[in-house]
Amino acid sequence: MNSNQKKTSLLIILCLLAALAIPLSIRVLPRPGRTHRIDLEAVRYGYSPAKIIVNRGDSVIFKPTSKDVTHGFYLDGYPVEFIIKQQGIAYQKYTWEDEKGNLKTDWDKVSEIEFVADKPGKFTFRCTQVCGNLHPFMTGELIVRPNSLYHVAVSLSVWIVLSLLLWFRQDLKPKHGRGKKINLMESIPGLKWMVKRRSLQFMLLFPGFIIFYLFIISSLWGTPVGNRNITIIIVWILWWFALKAVFVPLGGRLWCMICPLPAPAEWISRRSLTAVRFIQKPIRGLHHRFIGLQKDWPEKIRNMWLQNIIFMLMISFGIILITRPVATAILFLAILAATLFLVLFFRHRVFCLYLCPVGGFLGNYSMASVTAIRAVDPEVCHKHRDKCCLSGGPGGWACPWDQYIGEMNRNNYCGFCTECIKSCPKDNVGIFLRPFGSDRMLKGYDEMYNVIIMLVVAIAFSITMLGPYGFVKEAANVTESRQMLSFLIYLAVLWGAALVVFPGLFILTTKGARRLTGNLINGKDLTLRLSYILIPLGIFAWIAFSLPSVMVNYNYILIVLSDPLGLGWNLFGTADAPFNPFYPEWIPVIQGVILLTGLYLGISRGYHGLENIVQNPFLRVKALILPSLFALFVVNILLKLYMG
Ligand code: SF4
Ligand code: SF4
Structure with missing residues (x-):
């Protein structure tokens, strides 16, 4: 470390101390205790007041009543739980120990509930009685001041940006190419043998395939109550979380390898489940004869714009989709029909490449x-005339995603199917372990829009589903609320933010970045490189958003496993698993840590992504300033929603 780096390290540490000291010092300010009498009204799907703000040590007295059906009230982090009936009747839960030390619970009829808000922070209160389609999203917020953890998270977010910019000013050695890659096929015994099996993909896919089609049956003929239907719970709680938190960060498009939706079309087009049908004389460059017309996807729409639009359409009805089993079944059946239809006309997995609403962000996020899967030595590929990975060989199908592994330098369009590993006669394809965020190059505005849309939708869903505002839920839940005008306003805000406001703001920051760097760099190149910042940030934002569904609603998973069709079964004895959130008071803290990690990874990987086009480290830092502020802005919106 040279002397400049030492000085910078000291400055960064001093900034960290300040970032912690300032918000924590607010904690010690004296606040006089008060009593808050609150008339708490519960009505589908919110509470009034939706947000309650008190000081630590204040007494809170609720006078609850319901304006429609029976609701519940469960306050994270406090032993306060009651059932709310109409006309001001409530039943408060209390626990006691019997003579043998067993914990017993019972309900007391009350008209008021009193407690002392002695823990500072943000605490969500949730409905515990199934009250309708949006029941899992019926929440309110209690904020007990001083909310120091939120203030610490905000000042740490500023500190992260500041210290990264300070540190990168000292960083004179470019990092690209420095990340070590390990070929897992060489280092994990047995992996190569397994991946080379023709049956691997089928064996991994088939169990999920059967379950998936059972899910469709359950969506159509099982209970219509979303949080009692196995499809809704497993797909939109478990799968959605696993996709963002496990599949994408660890395996890129690994999900696409086992996705049951395009599988039937692929099997039909190949007329085979596992075996390769190799023909010696290629037909239009491929050594296979597929069914259908085998056209190529039109050049003009070989991009993500259609995926972006389809994703926005899907998201517009997001709250309906994730609470109505029939809507989910219709979506799946529509996708299945589209894949079967397209296979009659086009070769390769065109649905996955250009239309799948999930595939779009899976591709971009898998860059991180x-x-x-890459060529072990690209030179070997270049010299190999046959290019079996692209055209097919006796051992493997031609790349279904139309990718040439010899030149592939991003994960975006690799469906992880492992066909190229099987088809390569030179054994020149491997599965590599590499640092998080290694592909750092977006290639078009369609991809940039996709990552911005994903961020905006994470914010929009956080407000709609996790937030306390009943009127937003009503607006999004148009098929039940019938509030068409509110729904149209909701759509206008969502589409406007995703397609105009946030992209506009981001492009402004990149224009500013170009100006700060003396207009020396091509504007489009710079914008696309800088937009990489939003990929790690987006992944972590989605993990933070999805976390509460799992920690709060895991009992639904246990219930539907025992009673998958909602027919009163109890297969594993868990059909009556009580609503018992898992350390819910920790959710905001964990979400804060996840968001700060995403901010750090986004800016740091974004900086390294600039190394190929901006040689001077000072200019790189200058280019990074405004887009980093944009990332900081996004993180602070989410911090406010989750912790503030
Ligand atoms: S792109 Fe979509 S449909 Fe295709 S495999 Fe991936 S998730 Fe499934
Ligand atoms: S590059 Fe290889 S692993 Fe990736 S989609 Fe093509 S054949 Fe499958």
Whole structure:
């Protein structure tokens, strides 16, 4: 470390101390205790007041009543739980120990509930009685001041940006190419043998395939109550979380390898489940004869714009989709029909490449994944005339995603199917472990829009589903609320933010970045490189958003496993698993840590992504300033929603 770096390190540490000291010092300010009498009204799907703000040590007295059906009230982090009936009748839960030391619970009929708000922070209160389609999203917020953890998270977010910019000013050695790659096929015994099996993909896919089609049956003929239907719970709680938190960061598009939706079309087009049908004389460059017309996807729409639009359409009805089993079934059946229809006309997995609403962000986010399928030595590929990975060989199908592994330098369009590993006669394809955030190059505005849309939707869903505002839920839940005008306003705000406001703000920051760097760099190149910042940030934002569904609603998973069709079964004895959130008071803290990690990874990887186009480290830092502030802005919106 040279002397400049030492000085910078000292400055960064001093900034960290300040970032912690300032918000924590607010904690010690004296606040006089008060008593708050609150008339708490519960009505589908919110509470009034939705947000309650008190000081630590204040007494809170609720006078609850319901304006429609029976609701519940469960306050995270406090032993306060009651059932709210109409006309001001409530039943408060209390626990006691019997003579043998067993914990017993019972309900007391009350008209008021009193407690002392002695723990500072943000605490969500939730409905515990199934009250309708949006029951899992019926929440309110209690904020007990001083909310120091939120203030610490905000000042740490500023500190992260500041210290990264300070540190990178000292960083004179470019990092690209420095990340070590490990070929897992060489280092994990047995992996190569397993991946080379023709049956691997089928064996991994088939159990999920059967379960998936059972889910469709359950969506159509099982209970219509969303949080009692196995499809809704497993797909939109478990799968959605696993996709963002496990599949994408660890395996890129690994999900696409086992996705049951395009599988039937692929099997039909190949007329085979596992075996390769190799023909010696290629037909239009491929050594296979597929069914259908085998056209190529039109050049003009070989991009993500259609995926972006389809994703926005899907998201517009997001709250309906994730609470109505029939809507989910219709979506799946529509996708299945589209894949079967397209296979009659086009070769390759065109649905996955250009239409799948999930595939779009899976592709972009998989750029950050710690694994990648790549050529071991691209030179060997260049010299190999046959290019079996692209055209097919006796051992493997031609790349279904139309990718040439010899030149592939991003994960975006690699479906992880492992066909190229099987088809390569030179054994020149491996599965590599690499640092998080290694592919750092977006290639078009369609991809940039996709990552911005994903961020905006994470914010929009956080407000709609996790937030306390009943009127927003009503607006989004149009098929039940019938509030068409509110729904149209909701759509206008969502589409406007995703397609105009946030992209506009981001492009402004990149224009500013170009100006700060003396207009020396091509504007489009700079914008696309800088937009990489939003990929790690987006992944972590989605993990933070999805976390509460799992920690709060895991009992639904246990219930539907025992009673998958909602027919009163109890297969594993968990059909009556009580609503018992898992350390819910820790959710805001964990979400804060996740968001700060995403901010750090986004800016640091974004900086390294600039190394190829901006040689001077000072200019790189200058280019990074405004987009980093944009990332800081996004993180602070989410911090406010989760912790503030
Ligand atoms: S792109 Fe979509 S449909 Fe295709 S495999 Fe991936 S998730 Fe499934
Ligand atoms: S064949 Fe290879 S490059 Fe093509 S999608 Fe499958 S794993 Fe990726």
